[in-house]
Amino acid sequence: MTDRTTETTPLTAEAVESALTGYLTEKIKTGIKADDDIFASGLVSSMFAMQLVVHLESTYDLAIIGPELKLDNFRTARAMAALVLRLTEDGVAADA
Amino acid sequence: MSTDPSDHRLAVVGGGVMGTNIAALAIGHGVPVVLVDVSEELLAQAEETIAFKLRHAQLMGRLPADRTPAKLLTSLSTADTADATTVIEAVTEIADTKAEVIGEVSRIVRPGTLLISNTSCIPIDELASAAARAEELVGVHFMNPAYMITMVEVIRGPRTSDATMTAVNHLLETLGRTGLVVNDAPGFVINQLLHPLINSAARLVQDGVAPVEVVDGLLEGCLGHATGPLRTADLIGLDNLVDSLNVLYERTGDTACRPCDHLLDLVDAGKFGRKTGEGFYDYRKLAS
Numbered sequence: 346m347t348d349r350t351t352e353t354t355p356l357t358a359e360a361v362e363s364a365l366t367g368y369l370t371e372k373i374k375t376g377i378k379a380d381d382d383i384f385a386s387g388l389v390s391s392m393f394a395m396q397l398v399v400h401l402e403s404t405y406d407l408a409i410i411g412p413e414l415k416l417d418n419f420r421t422a423r424a425m426a427a428l429v430l431r432l433t434e435d436g437v438a439a440d441a
Numbered sequence: 442m443s444t445d446p447s448d449h450r451l452a453v454v455g456g457g458v459m460g461t462n463i464a465a466l467a468i469g470h471g472v473p474v475v476l477v478d479v480s481e482e483l484l485a486q487a488e489e490t491i492a493f494k495l496r497h498a499q500l501m502g503r504l505p506a507d508r509t510p511a512k513l514l515t516s517l518s519t520a521d522t523a524d525a526t527t528v529i530e531a532v533t534e535i536a537d538t539k540a541e542v543i544g545e546v547s548r549i550v551r552p553g554t555l556l557i558s559n560t561s562c563i564p565i566d567e568l569a570s571a572a573a574r575a576e577e578l579v580g581v582h583f584m585n586p587a588y589m590i591t592m593v594e595v596i597r598g599p600r601t602s603d604a605t606m607t608a609v610n611h612l613l614e615t616l617g618r619t620g621l622v623v624n625d626a627p628g629f630v631i632n633q634l635l636h637p638l639i640n641s642a643a644r645l646v647q648d649g650v651a652p653v654e655v656v657d658g659l660l661e662g663c664l665g666h667a668t669g670p671l672r673t674a675d676l677i678g679l680d681n682l683v684d685s686l687n688v689l690y691e692r693t694g695d696t697a698c699r700p701c702d703h704l705l706d707l708v709d710a711g712k713f714g715r716k717t718g719e720g721f722y723d724y725r726k727l728a729s
């Protein structure tokens with residue numbers, strides 16, 4: 346029997362948030378908290394916003410389109426985590 | 442021409458950094474585009490880039506909500522510009538290449554078709570001499586990224602007609618851009634100021650006066666520049682920057698415009714900036 350628990354573990358806001366703060370801290374080379382607005386603080390340019398879109402789409406197997414493709418969804422790790430959860434069925438990644 | 446997007450059909454020749462910027466801007470404003478470049482591979486890459494830039498424009502809230510994005514067609518032949526109401530050339534910053542494209546396109550399109558050069562530095566009147574009807578050519582220096590920056594520099598050549606100026610105003614309004622008009626000169630206003638500044642910034646790094654981050658940090662932090670000169674250079678493309686500096690140096694003799702060795706070395710090493718992933722900065726590792 347194969348253990349599939351890792352594949353079916355539901356995504357939680359906390360887990361996504363902490364993965365994203367880690368990603369941001371590594372990319373921006375500055376400690377980032379879950380509710381820091383990375384665009385307001387001038388830490389990154391608008392080009393980085395698209396890097397975040399691509400990162401979320403590939404990491405969580407999502408398509409971010411239509412009205413969800415707006416900067417407010419990417420300002421903080423918390424907002425991005427909420428977006429990921431909204432776009433994944435029942436909080437489970439689409440490919441699980 | 443009017444300011445109704447359905448009255449406009451744009452042809453863009455050259456699908457590099459600026460051709461894809463301008464195409465994304467137009468499509469996002471409901472103006473259909475035919476994009477011409479020299480190989481299928483470049484066209485396929487340009488199509489992908491335009492889709493990416495359209496998403497970026499949407500993400501940043503830079504597209505009018507009330508317009509459906511228009512169609513993009515690609516082509517290897519300038520013959521497909523025949524039906525356009527405006528042709529924008531955005532080919533490499535080499536005077537002979539541009540003259541050839543402008544000469545060819547101006548003989549394909551109907552008289553009265555708006556002809557725009559997006560040249561960074563080549564005087565419009567020099568290019569107008571290659572056109573079938575010199576009065577139909579005007580310079581529009583779109584900024585990079587064209588869909589993010591609403592202001593453009595419009596260059597009226599000595600032979601540019603009033604009708605051409607009216608037509609370009611209509612096009613810019615349709616695209617949600619505002620133009621400031623300047624007279625013809627090498628590099629016009631922006632690049633006669635910006636390019637020697639970037640070159641000097643690169644020379645300061647070359648001479649060990651300060652590293653890249655410090656030069657940019659000072660201009661951003663002390664002078665309030667939104668983006669430092671070296672980060673700007675990486676966005677422009679260092680290959681294009683060297684071509685532009687050569688155009689300026691050849692036409693003005695100003696030694697501040699002779700590309701410095703550090704810039705030439707980066708280009709020789711294939712480090713063109715953002716478009717290759719590395720220039721003054723390494724974009725593969727950092728948030729940018």
Ligand SMILES: NC(=O)c1ccc[n+]([C@@H]2O[C@H](COP(=O)([O-])OP(=O)(O)OC[C@H]3O[C@@H](n4cnc5c(N)ncnc54)[C@H](O)[C@@H]3O)[C@@H](O)[C@H]2O)c1
Pocket residue numbers: 454455456457458459460477478479483530531532533534535538542559560561562582583584585676677678681685
């Ligand atoms: N990069 C910038 O930030 C910037 C800003 C404003 C203006 N410009 C100007 O815009 C123009 C284009 O610059 P870029 O940065 O996009 O350069 P680029 O090198 O990225 O793209 C140039 C494109 O033109 C194509 N091309 C060359 N000869 C052609 C021909 N005969 N027919 C069709 N296509 C041809 C090339 O294949 C290439 O895809 C230049 O005049 C440049 O000075 C650049």
